[in-house]
Amino acid sequence: MAIRKIGFIGCGQMAQSIINGMITYGGYSPEQIQATAVSEETINYVTDKFGIHMGQDNKKVAAESDILYLAVKPYLYQDVIEEVRSQVREETIIVTIAVGVTLREMASLFSQNTKVVRTMPNTPAFVGEGMTVYSPNSNLTEKDIEDVQQLFSSYGKAEMVKESLMDSVPGVSGSSPAYVYLFIEAMADGAVKQGIPRELAYELATQAVYGAAKMVKETGLHPGELKDQVTTPGGATIRALSSLEEDGFRGAVIRAMDHCFKK
Ligand SMILES: NC(=O)C1=CN([C@@H]2O[C@H](COP(=O)(O)OP(=O)(O)OC[C@H]3O[C@@H](n4cnc5c(N)ncnc54)[C@H](OP(=O)(O)O)[C@@H]3O)[C@@H](O)[C@H]2O)C=CC1
Ligand SMILES: O=C(O)[C@@H]1CCC=N1
Numbered sequence: 001m002a003i004r005k006i007g008f009i010g011c012g013q014m015a016q017s018i019i020n021g022m023i024t025y026g027g028y029s030p031e032q033i034q035a036t037a038v039s040e041e042t043i044n045y046v047t048d049k050f051g052i053h054m055g056q057d058n059k060k061v062a063a064e065s066d067i068l069y070l071a072v073k074p075y076l077y078q079d080v081i082e083e084v085r086s087q088v089r090e091e092t093i094i095v096t097i098a099v100g101v102t103l104r105e106m107a108s109l110f111s112q113n114t115k116v117v118r119t120m121p122n123t124p125a126f127v128g129e130g131m132t133v134y135s136p137n138s139n140l141t142e143k144d145i146e147d148v149q150q151l152f153s154s155y156g157k158a159e160m161v162k163e164s165l166m167d168s169v170p171g172v173s174g175s176s177p178a179y180v181y182l183f184i185e186a187m188a189d190g191a192v193k194q195g196i197p198r199e200l201a202y203e204l205a206t207q208a209v210y211g212a213a214k215m216v217k218e219t220g221l222h223p224g225e226l227k228d229q230v231t232t233p234g235g236a237t238i239r240a241l242s243s244l245e246e247d248g249f250r251g252a253v254i255r256a257m258d259h260c261f262k263k
Contacts (some may be wrong), residue, residue: 003093003147007065008035009058009080010072011046014097015080016124017048018069018155025128026154034061035071054226063087067095067151074098081109088114094143097121103137103163115139117148120169122156122177130156131173135163171257179256184209 006028008015015035022028034053043054054074055061062084072080077098088094093115097108106116106246115155119134132152143162154157161169184205191201215226231237 003066004032005066006033006151007060007061007068008033008071009068009084010070011035011042011054012071013123014121015069015071016046016050017123017130018121019046019052020072021128021130022126022151023050023052026151028137028154034064036061036104043118058084059087062092063089065092066186067093067148069095069097071097074101075127077101078109078200079087081106085110091146092117093117094138095119095148099174100167102166107137113139115144118163118166119152120166120174121152122174124177125155128155132156132158133161133166133173133198134158135161143219171260175260179253180209219231 006022007020010018019033019035022033023030030133031053031260033050034055034178035046036056036058037046037054040054042169043056046052047054058080068084068088070077070080077096090113094106094110094117095117096116097120099120101118103116106118107114110116115134115137117140119132121132122130124130125132131153134148134152138145140148146175147159148162149158184202187205187208188198188201191204192198196204215221216223219226231241
Protein backbone atom coordinates (compact mmCIF):
# COMPACT_ATOMS: atom_id res chain seq x y z
CA MET A 1 0.00 0.00 0.00
CA ALA A 2 1.41 3.39 -0.93
CA ILE A 3 1.09 5.96 1.82
CA ARG A 4 -1.18 8.65 0.47
CA LYS A 5 -3.26 9.86 3.40
CA ILE A 6 -1.47 10.66 6.64
CA GLY A 7 -3.44 11.29 9.82
CA PHE A 8 -2.52 12.58 13.29
CA ILE A 9 -4.69 12.19 16.38
CA GLY A 10 -3.36 15.11 18.43
CA CYS A 11 -1.30 17.91 16.97
CA GLY A 12 1.02 19.37 19.59
CA GLN A 13 4.78 19.86 19.65
CA MET A 14 5.78 16.47 18.28
CA ALA A 15 3.12 16.14 15.58
CA GLN A 16 3.76 19.69 14.37
CA SER A 17 7.48 18.96 14.14
CA ILE A 18 6.84 15.85 12.05
CA ILE A 19 4.31 17.62 9.85
CA ASN A 20 6.64 20.53 9.15
CA GLY A 21 9.46 18.08 8.34
CA MET A 22 7.26 16.02 6.02
CA ILE A 23 6.03 19.04 4.10
CA THR A 24 9.16 21.19 4.00
CA TYR A 25 11.84 18.51 3.61
CA GLY A 26 9.99 15.34 2.60
CA GLY A 27 7.94 16.64 -0.31
CA TYR A 28 4.59 15.61 1.17
CA SER A 29 1.71 17.93 0.38
CA PRO A 30 -0.48 19.55 3.06
CA GLU A 31 -3.51 18.08 1.22
CA GLN A 32 -2.29 14.58 2.17
CA ILE A 33 -2.23 15.35 5.87
CA GLN A 34 -5.04 15.79 8.37
CA ALA A 35 -4.94 16.09 12.13
CA THR A 36 -7.05 16.68 15.20
CA ALA A 37 -6.67 18.69 18.38
CA VAL A 38 -9.01 19.73 21.17
CA SER A 39 -8.68 23.51 21.36
CA GLU A 40 -9.73 26.01 18.74
CA GLU A 41 -6.41 27.72 19.40
CA THR A 42 -4.36 24.73 18.18
CA ILE A 43 -6.74 24.05 15.30
CA ASN A 44 -6.48 27.63 14.02
CA TYR A 45 -2.74 27.84 14.59
CA VAL A 46 -1.93 24.57 12.76
CA THR A 47 -4.31 25.37 9.90
CA ASP A 48 -2.68 28.77 9.37
CA LYS A 49 0.88 27.59 9.80
CA PHE A 50 0.93 24.30 7.87
CA GLY A 51 -2.18 24.45 5.66
CA ILE A 52 -3.26 20.90 6.56
CA HIS A 53 -6.84 19.79 7.25
CA MET A 54 -7.55 20.27 10.97
CA GLY A 55 -10.56 19.35 13.06
CA GLN A 56 -11.82 17.65 16.20
CA ASP A 57 -13.20 14.50 14.60
CA ASN A 58 -10.80 11.70 15.56
CA LYS A 59 -13.03 9.05 13.96
CA LYS A 60 -12.99 10.75 10.58
CA VAL A 61 -9.20 11.04 10.57
CA ALA A 62 -8.85 7.40 11.66
CA ALA A 63 -11.19 6.22 8.90
CA GLU A 64 -9.50 8.20 6.13
CA SER A 65 -5.80 7.61 6.90
CA ASP A 66 -3.44 5.08 5.34
CA ILE A 67 -1.08 5.78 8.21
CA LEU A 68 -2.31 7.07 11.54
CA TYR A 69 -0.03 8.68 14.13
CA LEU A 70 -1.28 8.59 17.70
CA ALA A 71 0.25 11.90 18.81
CA VAL A 72 -1.46 12.45 22.16
CA LYS A 73 0.13 12.10 25.58
CA PRO A 74 0.65 8.47 26.69
CA TYR A 75 -2.10 8.58 29.33
CA LEU A 76 -4.68 9.42 26.62
CA TYR A 77 -3.87 6.46 24.37
CA GLN A 78 -6.47 4.11 25.82
CA ASP A 79 -9.37 6.59 25.53
CA VAL A 80 -8.40 7.71 22.05
CA ILE A 81 -8.00 4.13 20.80
CA GLU A 82 -11.39 3.12 22.21
CA GLU A 83 -12.86 6.09 20.36
CA VAL A 84 -11.32 5.34 16.94
CA ARG A 85 -10.84 1.56 16.96
CA SER A 86 -13.95 0.72 14.95
CA GLN A 87 -12.98 3.17 12.21
CA VAL A 88 -9.47 1.89 11.51
CA ARG A 89 -9.24 -0.15 8.29
CA GLU A 90 -7.35 -3.44 8.25
CA GLU A 91 -4.59 -2.09 5.96
CA THR A 92 -4.06 1.13 7.96
CA ILE A 93 -0.72 1.37 9.74
CA ILE A 94 -0.88 2.77 13.28
CA VAL A 95 2.19 4.71 14.44
CA THR A 96 2.70 5.19 18.17
CA ILE A 97 5.05 7.92 19.36
CA ALA A 98 4.44 7.65 23.10
CA VAL A 99 7.09 6.70 25.60
CA GLY A 100 6.52 3.27 27.11
CA VAL A 101 3.48 2.15 25.07
CA THR A 102 4.32 -1.39 23.91
CA LEU A 103 3.29 -3.35 20.83
CA ARG A 104 1.64 -5.91 23.11
CA GLU A 105 -0.50 -3.19 24.73
CA MET A 106 -1.41 -1.90 21.28
CA ALA A 107 -2.49 -5.37 20.17
CA SER A 108 -4.79 -5.61 23.19
CA LEU A 109 -6.23 -2.13 22.60
CA PHE A 110 -6.75 -2.60 18.84
CA SER A 111 -6.64 -6.23 17.66
CA GLN A 112 -4.02 -8.91 17.08
CA ASN A 113 -4.22 -8.19 13.34
CA THR A 114 -3.71 -4.43 13.49
CA LYS A 115 -0.56 -3.12 11.85
CA VAL A 116 1.36 -1.14 14.46
CA VAL A 117 4.76 0.53 14.43
CA ARG A 118 6.12 1.66 17.78
CA THR A 119 8.34 4.69 17.22
CA MET A 120 10.32 7.25 19.15
CA PRO A 121 10.79 10.44 17.13
CA ASN A 122 12.31 13.75 18.22
CA THR A 123 11.50 17.40 17.59
CA PRO A 124 14.43 18.19 15.22
CA ALA A 125 12.07 16.56 12.69
CA PHE A 126 10.84 20.14 12.39
CA VAL A 127 14.01 21.06 10.46
CA GLY A 128 14.29 17.74 8.63
CA GLU A 129 16.93 16.48 11.10
CA GLY A 130 14.81 14.23 13.27
CA MET A 131 15.71 10.74 14.42
CA THR A 132 13.00 8.10 14.38
CA VAL A 133 13.76 4.78 16.00
CA TYR A 134 11.07 2.20 15.31
CA SER A 135 9.86 -1.36 15.83
CA PRO A 136 7.09 -2.76 13.63
CA ASN A 137 4.84 -5.59 14.75
CA SER A 138 4.65 -8.80 12.73
CA ASN A 139 1.54 -7.67 10.82
CA LEU A 140 3.54 -5.27 8.66
CA THR A 141 4.67 -6.68 5.32
CA GLU A 142 8.16 -6.06 3.89
CA LYS A 143 6.57 -3.44 1.65
CA ASP A 144 4.88 -1.74 4.64
CA ILE A 145 8.28 -1.56 6.35
CA GLU A 146 9.84 -0.02 3.25
CA ASP A 147 7.00 2.52 3.14
CA VAL A 148 7.35 3.55 6.79
CA GLN A 149 11.15 3.70 6.54
CA GLN A 150 10.72 6.08 3.61
CA LEU A 151 8.12 8.16 5.42
CA PHE A 152 10.16 8.46 8.65
CA SER A 153 13.27 9.29 6.59
CA SER A 154 11.43 12.20 5.00
CA TYR A 155 11.95 14.23 8.18
CA GLY A 156 15.36 12.95 9.28
CA LYS A 157 17.03 9.62 9.90
CA ALA A 158 15.22 6.38 10.68
CA GLU A 159 16.52 3.17 12.28
CA MET A 160 14.60 -0.04 12.91
CA VAL A 161 15.48 -1.81 16.20
CA LYS A 162 14.10 -4.74 18.19
CA GLU A 163 11.40 -3.65 20.57
CA SER A 164 13.37 -4.58 23.70
CA LEU A 165 15.60 -1.53 23.01
CA MET A 166 12.75 0.95 22.66
CA ASP A 167 12.58 1.94 26.35
CA SER A 168 16.24 2.97 26.19
CA VAL A 169 15.79 5.20 23.13
CA PRO A 170 14.13 8.31 24.65
CA GLY A 171 17.19 8.97 26.86
CA VAL A 172 19.57 9.19 23.91
CA SER A 173 17.22 10.39 21.18
CA GLY A 174 13.61 11.44 21.98
CA SER A 175 14.45 13.47 25.09
CA SER A 176 18.10 14.28 24.44
CA PRO A 177 17.57 17.42 22.32
CA ALA A 178 16.41 19.01 25.60
CA TYR A 179 19.80 18.33 27.24
CA VAL A 180 21.57 19.79 24.21
CA TYR A 181 19.45 22.96 24.44
CA LEU A 182 20.36 23.17 28.13
CA PHE A 183 24.04 22.84 27.23
CA ILE A 184 23.78 25.58 24.58
CA GLU A 185 21.98 27.83 27.05
CA ALA A 186 24.60 27.16 29.73
CA MET A 187 27.48 27.90 27.33
CA ALA A 188 25.77 31.11 26.22
CA ASP A 189 25.32 32.15 29.87
CA GLY A 190 29.00 31.45 30.47
CA ALA A 191 29.91 33.65 27.51
CA VAL A 192 27.59 36.43 28.67
CA LYS A 193 29.25 36.21 32.08
CA GLN A 194 32.56 36.96 30.33
CA GLY A 195 31.04 39.99 28.59
CA ILE A 196 30.04 38.55 25.19
CA PRO A 197 26.70 40.02 24.00
CA ARG A 198 23.76 37.62 24.39
CA GLU A 199 22.96 37.23 20.70
CA LEU A 200 26.57 36.51 19.75
CA ALA A 201 26.85 34.13 22.73
CA TYR A 202 23.95 32.02 21.37
CA GLU A 203 25.41 32.09 17.88
CA LEU A 204 28.82 30.88 19.08
CA ALA A 205 27.45 28.20 21.40
CA THR A 206 25.02 26.92 18.76
CA GLN A 207 27.60 26.80 16.00
CA ALA A 208 30.01 24.91 18.27
CA VAL A 209 27.40 22.19 18.90
CA TYR A 210 26.35 22.07 15.25
CA GLY A 211 29.95 21.99 13.98
CA ALA A 212 31.04 19.40 16.53
CA ALA A 213 28.09 17.14 15.66
CA LYS A 214 28.95 17.46 11.97
CA MET A 215 32.60 16.61 12.72
CA VAL A 216 31.56 13.40 14.50
CA LYS A 217 29.24 12.47 11.65
CA GLU A 218 31.40 13.37 8.68
CA THR A 219 34.93 12.49 9.80
CA GLY A 220 33.90 9.19 11.35
CA LEU A 221 36.49 9.83 14.06
CA HIS A 222 35.85 8.81 17.65
CA PRO A 223 34.58 11.76 19.75
CA GLY A 224 37.55 11.23 22.10
CA GLU A 225 39.99 11.70 19.22
CA LEU A 226 38.23 14.87 18.09
CA LYS A 227 38.36 16.11 21.69
CA ASP A 228 42.11 15.43 21.77
CA GLN A 229 42.56 17.53 18.61
CA VAL A 230 41.15 20.56 20.44
CA THR A 231 43.18 20.05 23.58
CA THR A 232 46.58 21.75 23.60
CA PRO A 233 48.90 20.31 26.29
CA GLY A 234 48.95 22.73 29.20
CA GLY A 235 46.41 24.87 27.33
CA ALA A 236 43.01 26.35 27.96
CA THR A 237 40.74 23.50 26.78
CA ILE A 238 42.18 20.93 29.16
CA ARG A 239 41.49 23.32 32.05
CA ALA A 240 37.84 23.47 31.00
CA LEU A 241 37.60 19.69 30.51
CA SER A 242 39.30 18.99 33.81
CA SER A 243 36.80 21.25 35.58
CA LEU A 244 33.88 19.49 33.84
CA GLU A 245 35.23 16.10 34.91
CA GLU A 246 35.64 17.30 38.52
CA ASP A 247 32.00 18.37 38.44
CA GLY A 248 30.91 14.94 37.18
CA PHE A 249 29.76 16.02 33.73
CA ARG A 250 29.70 12.56 32.12
CA GLY A 251 28.28 10.89 35.22
CA ALA A 252 25.55 13.55 35.37
CA VAL A 253 24.55 12.86 31.76
CA ILE A 254 24.51 9.08 32.27
CA ARG A 255 22.51 9.41 35.51
CA ALA A 256 20.01 11.68 33.77
CA MET A 257 19.53 9.04 31.10
CA ASP A 258 18.94 6.37 33.77
CA HIS A 259 16.16 8.58 35.19
CA CYS A 260 14.68 8.96 31.72
CA PHE A 261 14.75 5.19 31.20
CA LYS A 262 13.08 4.47 34.55
CA LYS A 263 10.26 6.94 33.84
N1 LIG B 1 7.63 16.60 22.62
C1 LIG B 1 8.60 15.76 22.28
O1 LIG B 1 9.78 16.14 22.11
C2 LIG B 1 8.29 14.30 22.07
C3 LIG B 1 7.04 13.76 22.35
N2 LIG B 1 6.80 12.43 22.16
C4 LIG B 1 5.46 11.89 22.41
O2 LIG B 1 4.53 12.60 21.62
C5 LIG B 1 3.25 12.57 22.25
C6 LIG B 1 2.68 13.98 22.23
O3 LIG B 1 3.57 14.83 22.95
P1 LIG B 1 3.63 16.39 22.63
O4 LIG B 1 3.40 16.64 21.20
O5 LIG B 1 4.86 16.86 23.30
O6 LIG B 1 2.35 16.88 23.48
P2 LIG B 1 1.44 18.16 23.29
O7 LIG B 1 0.74 18.38 24.60
O8 LIG B 1 2.22 19.28 22.70
O9 LIG B 1 0.36 17.68 22.19
C7 LIG B 1 -0.70 16.83 22.49
C8 LIG B 1 -1.80 17.09 21.48
O10 LIG B 1 -2.87 16.19 21.73
C9 LIG B 1 -4.09 16.90 21.57
N3 LIG B 1 -5.14 16.17 22.25
C10 LIG B 1 -5.34 16.00 23.58
N4 LIG B 1 -6.44 15.20 23.79
C11 LIG B 1 -6.90 14.86 22.55
C12 LIG B 1 -7.98 14.07 22.11
N5 LIG B 1 -8.80 13.44 22.95
N6 LIG B 1 -8.18 13.94 20.77
C13 LIG B 1 -7.35 14.56 19.88
N7 LIG B 1 -6.30 15.33 20.26
C14 LIG B 1 -6.08 15.46 21.58
C15 LIG B 1 -3.79 18.26 22.14
O11 LIG B 1 -4.74 19.22 21.69
P3 LIG B 1 -4.66 20.79 22.13
O12 LIG B 1 -3.42 21.33 21.44
O13 LIG B 1 -5.90 21.38 21.61
O14 LIG B 1 -4.51 20.78 23.62
C16 LIG B 1 -2.39 18.50 21.55
O15 LIG B 1 -2.51 19.01 20.25
C17 LIG B 1 3.46 12.00 23.64
O16 LIG B 1 2.97 10.69 23.68
C18 LIG B 1 4.97 12.04 23.84
O17 LIG B 1 5.44 10.97 24.63
C19 LIG B 1 7.74 11.59 21.64
C20 LIG B 1 8.97 12.06 21.34
C21 LIG B 1 9.37 13.43 21.56
O1 LIG C 1 9.20 14.04 27.89
C1 LIG C 1 8.58 13.13 27.33
O2 LIG C 1 8.01 12.26 28.00
C2 LIG C 1 8.53 13.05 25.84
C3 LIG C 1 9.11 11.79 25.30
C4 LIG C 1 10.41 12.13 24.65
C5 LIG C 1 10.42 13.58 24.66
N1 LIG C 1 9.37 14.06 25.26
